[in-house]
Amino acid sequence: MVHWSAEEKQLIASVWGKVSMEECGAEALARLLIVYPWTQRFFDNFGNLSSPTAIIGNPKVRAHGKKVLTSFGEAIKNLDNLKGTYSKLSELHCEKLHVDPENFRLLGDILVIVLASHLGRDFSPVCQAAWQKLVGVVAHTLAHRYH
Amino acid sequence: MVLSANDKANVKAAFGKIGGQAEEYGAETLERMFATYPQTKTYFPHFDLGKGSAQVKGHGKKVAAALVEAANNIDDIAGALSKLSDLHAQKLRVDPVNFKLLGQCFLVVVASRNPSLLTPEVHASLDKFLCAVGTVLTAKYR
Numbered sequence: 001m002v003h004w005s006a007e008e009k010q011l012i013a014s015v016w017g018k019v020s021m022e023e024c025g026a027e028a029l030a031r032l033l034i035v036y037p038w039t040q041r042f043f044d045n046f047g048n049l050s051s052p053t054a055i056i057g058n059p060k061v062r063a064h065g066k067k068v069l070t071s072f073g074e075a076i077k078n079l080d081n082l083k084g085t086y087s088k089l090s091e092l093h094c095e096k097l098h099v100d101p102e103n104f105r106l107l108g109d110i111l112v113i114v115l116a117s118h119l120g121r122d123f124s125p126v127c128q129a130a131w132q133k134l135v136g137v138v139a140h141t142l143a144h145r146y147h
Numbered sequence: 148m149v150l151s152a153n154d155k156a157n158v159k160a161a162f163g164k165i166g167g168q169a170e171e172y173g174a175e176t177l178e179r180m181f182a183t184y185p186q187t188k189t190y191f192p193h194f195d196l197g198k199g200s201a202q203v204k205g206h207g208k209k210v211a212a213a214l215v216e217a218a219n220n221i222d223d224i225a226g227a228l229s230k231l232s233d234l235h236a237q238k239l240r241v242d243p244v245n246f247k248l249l250g251q252c253f254l255v256v257v258a259s260r261n262p263s264l265l266t267p268e269v270h271a272s273l274d275k276f277l278c279a280v281g282t283v284l285t286a287k288y289r
């Protein structure tokens with residue numbers, strides 16, 4: 001089980017409290033599809049993904065980004081039981097969605113960049129460290145039930 | 148992975164905007180990398196890695212200068228960084244995974260200091276550029 005120091009928990013919570021998860025989720029997913037275009041393979045039914053502008057404005061992308069980040073919020077509330085929290089989601093991503101776990105790592109890195117762009121100087125190195133640890137653990141946990 | 152004309156233009160413009168602050172960006176990139184990925188410190192046992200370290204600042208300046216050089220010679224990054232590539236292969240031998248970590252931290256620095264600069268398109272171009280630099284620096288490893 002992952003150990004979270006009191007400082008890490010505090011850094012994670014304070015960032016979460018300062019940003020709009022809906023905005024960040026939409027932006028993170030859009031950037032994932034733009035920066036790593038091969039990730040579009042999972043979203044054939046999302047309509048127009050033909051350009052960065054189309055992706056950013058795409059309502060399905062925004063909605064799905066929000067959904068993903070809302071789920072992130074669950075992780076933050078359950079840092080001491082991530083495996084339990086994400087057990088079903090992990091099975092879903094393996095058995096139904098067939099998503100290579102590498103994609104979770106890519107999205108996590110992009111999320112950190114999005115947070116940095118929203119928080120500016122407030123996104124200190126120790127803040128980044130705590131959040132990179134979080135996104136890494138979430139990615140690992142989502143892959144945990146893969147078979 | 149190939150840098151398109153658009154990518155090259157985006158990268159040159161980005162470094163143009165960063166301008167003289169590149170040294171600070173370099174230093175902060177390293178600071179973030181050491182804090183976020185402690186395993187990267189293993190390459191610097193001879194450095195004082197404490198906050199405000201002059202050695203980290205000095206090294207950040209070197210890293211930034213190399214990125215600027217690559218951006219200024221973006222049509223021939225391999226040529227521009229050839230000596231650095233030799234150095235990394237023969238002497239430094241930094242494991243290839245670490246270039247991605249440095250790249251991530253550089254993007255975080257740009258995002259936090261200059262968010263308007265890092266549009267999704269520029270983000271994509273810079274990410275590709277940083278990948279290309281890492282590829283060049285590890286090209287002669289074996």
